[in-house]
Amino acid sequence: MGLPERRAQKAYETNVFPKQKQLIDEAAHFEVPVEVSWDSLIEDDYSHLFETAWTKVYFTPVVEAFKAICVDDMGRDALKEKLKKVVIQNTSGNSNGSRVAHFADGVLTLDHKPFTNIDDLKDRTKNIQKTLEAVL
Numbered sequence: 001m002g003l004p005e006r007r008a009q010k011a012y013e014t015n016v017f018p019k020q021k022q023l024i025d026e027a028a029h030f031e032v033p034v035e036v037s038w039d040s041l042i043e044d045d046y047s048h049l050f051e052t053a054w055t056k057v058y059f060t061p062v063v064e065a066f067k068a069i070c071v072d073d074m075g076r077d078a079l080k081e082k083l084k085k086v087v088i089q090n091t092s093g094n095s096n097g098s099r100v101a102h103f104a105d106g107v108l109t110l111d112h113k114p115f116t117n118i119d120d121l122k123d124r125t126k127n128i129q130k131t132l133e134a135v136l
Helices: 003-028 047-069 073-082 121-135
Strands: 034-036 085-089 101-104 107-111
Touching: 003 034, 003 047, 003 073, 047 073, 047 107, 047 121, 073 121, 101 121, 107 121
Parallel strands: 034 085, 085 107
Antiparallel strands: 101 107
16 A cells, blocks of 8 residues: 555545534434554555445445435334444455345445445345344
8 A cells, every 4th residue: 555545544534524424324213333454455556446435335325325214213213233343344355236235234335336336225235134134
């Protein structure tokens, strides 16, 4: 990881992530702890894509899935009762949106390559929603 990547990661963490976190909390109707494994999301020579890719691959699908689940009190209450944390990482080399989400012990883990299939938001959103609804 070079200087451009470190700068781009820091800029995202400082300037973009707080807004994404706010959108997640608003969609869930409660403050959701979000843990991001920043180092696992960084790939050399992609610093120019960090903001767009990370937002589309990880954050927007979570927000949209939470909005779909929390359309009523039943969904909001169930999510608040079961969800303890969201973890975002790239450790498995997964690039398939239908396998992005896993839920265990109150932790929703999103594991997806950050620069592959960036625009497949619908698949990732659907998988996150389906994964959560199965345990709520």
